Amino acid sequence: MAITKMITHITGCDLIKEFLMDKKRRIILKATMAGGTLAVAAGANLLTPGRVMAAWPAKAFAAKKMDAAMNVITGKDRPVSSNQIQVVAPDIAENGAVVSVKATTTLPNVESISIYVPVNAYPLSASYILSKQMKPSVSGRIKMAKTADIVAVVKSNGKLYTAKKGVKVTLGGCGG
Amino acid sequence: MERKMKIRAWDNGKNTSIKAIIFHPMETGLRKDKKTGKKIPGHYITEVNCEHNGKNLLTCLWGPGVSKNPFLAFDFDGAKKGDDVKISWVDNQGGKGGSTVKIS
Numbered sequence A: 001m002a003i004t005k006m007i008t009h010i011t012g013c014d015l016i017k018e019f020l021m022d023k024k025r026r027i028i029l030k031a032t033m034a035g036g037t038l039a040v041a042a043g044a045n046l047l048t049p050g051r052v053m054a055a056w057p058a059k060a061f062a063a064k065k066m067d068a069a070m071n072v073i074t075g076k077d078r079p080v081s082s083n084q085i086q087v088v089a090p091d092i093a094e095n096g097a098v099v100s101v102k103a104t105t106t107l108p109n110v111e112s113i114s115i116y117v118p119v120n121a122y123p124l125s126a127s128y129i130l131s132k133q134m135k136p137s138v139s140g141r142i143k144m145a146k147t148a149d150i151v152a153v154v155k156s157n158g159k160l161y162t163a164k165k166g167v168k169v170t171l172g173g174c175g176g
Numbered sequence B: 001m002e003r004k005m006k007i008r009a010w011d012n013g014k015n016t017s018i019k020a021i022i023f024h025p026m027e028t029g030l031r032k033d034k035k036t037g038k039k040i041p042g043h044y045i046t047e048v049n050c051e052h053n054g055k056n057l058l059t060c061l062w063g064p065g066v067s068k069n070p071f072l073a074f075d076f077d078g079a080k081k082g083d084d085v086k087i088s089w090v091d092n093q094g095g096k097g098g099s100t101v102k103i104s
Helices: A002-020 A023-047 A058-062 A065-073
Strands: A085-088 A098-104 A109-114 A124-130 A134-142 A147-157 A159-167 B005-011 B016-022 B045-053 B057-062 B071-076 B084-091 B096-102
Touching: A023 A065, A023 B016, A023 B045, A058 A065, A065 A109, A065 A124, A065 A147, A085 A147, A085 A159, A098 A109, A098 A147, A098 A159, A109 A134, A124 A134, A134 A147, A134 B057, B005 B084, B016 B045, B016 B084, B045 B071
Parallel strands: none
Antiparallel strands: A085 A098, A098 A134, A109 A124, A109 A147, A124 B057, A134 B071, A147 A159, B005 B016, B016 B071, B045 B057, B045 B084, B084 B096
């Protein structure tokens, strides 16, 4: 158990180090990601015949700036902050590789909820498209490179709203 | 390779709650193998679809920023005990999986 924990911590450290990577590597990575998307598209059709799948927005997930990712996911409009959205996450996360986050809102007709970590190599973590049956709340676990805000963007009645929550990511666990 | 996943679906009195875990490495593609110094290729779930009796409930678009062995929890209306909830996923390397449970 102790070893597993150590490995996870090392993983967290690596993520941070990798931010300092040179550009060349990023270009290679981009190419790999594009290839992967094609494979996904092929697989998706097999899984749910008869239903149009939302195309996985490769560009948004490969974007290194939050703005660029948002342009793909929700368009050029920028969200306004709202106190009707709650981002529930720990104040301090010991391990940046696993941070629990819950985004919940009292806004009506929620179409989508997206979770961003602006300081990550790829700021967009996840985007959830909700049907009418859904309660406007989703929980998951995300990775965080360092202390930062988790930003939730909610699309309600065609308009964008946002809220954020600061999470302190402890680096002490990295063994350095 | 078929990966394992766990889903729990239950009637909580007001609506239906779902909790699911998919066992998946969620490699970002940014990490390096400590021994060889080579990059570990990115391997992560890109899309998760949740259905209630064949009707779409929730589509999750995920990237490498989602944690290893991803967890998902949500609530929804309009279901009753015994209804089917199906969750299926695909990853960036063409891997896929899914499972169906009955609401208890």
